[in-house]
Amino acid sequence: MSERIGLFADLHSNLEAFEACISKAEELGVTRMVFLGDLVGYNADPAALIDRIAGLVECKKAIAILGNHDEAVFKDRRDQMNASANAAIEWTKTQLSSSHVDFLKNLPLIVHEENICFVHASAYNPGDWNYVTDSMSAWRCAQNSGKSYAFVGHAHEQALFYQNAVGKLIRFAPHPGNDIPVLQHRQWVGVVGSLGQPCDGNPEACFAVFEPSAEVLTFHCVPYDHFLAAEKVRRSGLPEDLANRIHGH
Template identity: 85%
Template sequence: MTERIGLFADLHSNLEAFEACMSRAEELGVTRMVFIGDLVGYNADPVAVIDRIASLVEDKKAIAILGNHDEAIFKDSRDQMNANANAAIEWTKSQLKNHHVDFLKNLPLIVQEENICFVHASAHNPSDWNYITDSMSAWQCAQNSGKSYTFVGHAHEQALFYQSAVGKLIRFAPHPGDEIPVLHHRQWVGVVGSLGQPRDGNPEACFAVFEPESEVLTFHREAYDYFTAADKVRRAGLPEDLANRLITGK
C-alpha cells in the first residue's frame, strides 16, 4: 500500500473542522495521520478533539506533536499569549480531566523519522515557538532538522519553502489540490496551515497530504460548518473575536 501521510496542524479544539478533514482524508486514502501541535485553544471542543486524537495515537494510526497552546495547559505561558488566547486556555483547563492533561504533557516536541521531521513551530530551538514566515526562518528550520522534509504548523497560513540552487529557501504559495513534486535532493519546509482557525481570509480548514514514495505534496482546503463551531464558541462564553475569526477566516 502506498503511504499517504495526512498533515494536520493548529486544530484548536474545532470539532466541526476536525471531522470534516478526517472524512476528506479517508476519501483521499490517507494511511497515517500526523497532528502537528496545538490540538487545543481558541475553540469549544477540547475534550472531543483530544479524545479522538488519543484514540488514533493509541491505535498506531497517528502521531501527535506538542504545540504551544497544548503546553500552556500545564505550563504558565500567560506572558507569551494575547488576552483572547489566555482566556481560551483558562476555559480549556476547566474542561479537561487529568488524563487529557497527561496526554498533552506526554506529547513530543519534535519527531524525526528517516527523511522527515515533524515539529509544531520550528526545528530551530523548537521550545522557543518561533514562526516560519520567511526564507531565513525556513532555512534555520531546515538546517536544524537535517531532513529533506520538515513539516510544521504554528503559522496559520499554508506555505511551502524550497531550497534553491544556492541553498536559500524560497517561499512558494501552494494552490489547494495541486500535486507538487518535492524531490528529496532538495530541502523542503511545509507549513500546513491551520485546521481549526485559518487566517488567510478563507474560513475553510487547512491540511496537507504527503506521499513519500512518489515525492508529492498536496495542500488542501476543506469546507465545514464554521457557523456551528462559532456558535459553540459564543455559547461557551469565549471571546466574541474568536467566534468571528472562524466565520471570516481572519
C-alpha cells in the same frame, strides 16, 4: 499501497473542522496521520478533540506533537499569549480531565523519522515557538531538521519553502488540490495551514497530504460548518473575536 501521510496542524479544539478534514483525508486514502500541535485553545471542543486524537495515537494510526497552546494547559505561558488566547486556555483547563492533561504533557516537541522531521513551530529551538514565515526562518528550520522534509504548523497560513540551487529557501504559495513534486535531493519546509482557525480570510479548514515514495505534497482546504463551530464558541462564553476568527475575519 504506498504511504500517504495526512498532516494536520493548529486544530484548536474545532471539532467540526476536524471531522471534515479526517473524512476528506480518508477519502484521499491517507494511511497515517500526523497532528502537528496546538490540538487545543481558541475553540469549544478540547476534550472531544483530544479523545479522538488519543484514540488514533493508541491504535498506531497517528502521532501527535506538542504545540504552544497545548503546553499552556500545564505550564504558565500567559506572558507569551494575547488576552483572548489566555482566556481560551483558562476555559480549556476547566473542560479537561487529568487524563487529557497527561496526554498533552506526554506529547513530544519534535519527531524525526528517516527523511522527515515533524514539529509544531520550527526545528530550530522547537521549545521557543519560532514561526516559519520567511526564507531565513525556513532555512533555520531546514538546517536544524537535518532532513529533506520538515513539516510544521504554528503559522496558520499554508506555505511551502524550497531550496534553490545556492541553498536559499524560497517561499511558494501552494494552490489547494494541486500535486507538488517535492524531490528529496532538495530541502523542503511545508507549513500545512490551520485546521481549526484560519488566518487568511478563508474559513475553510486546511491540511496537507504527503506521499514519500512518490515525492508529492498536496495542500487541501475543506469547507465545513464554521457557523456551528463559531456558535459553540459564543455559547461557551469565549471571547467574541475568537468566534469571528472562525469565519476567517
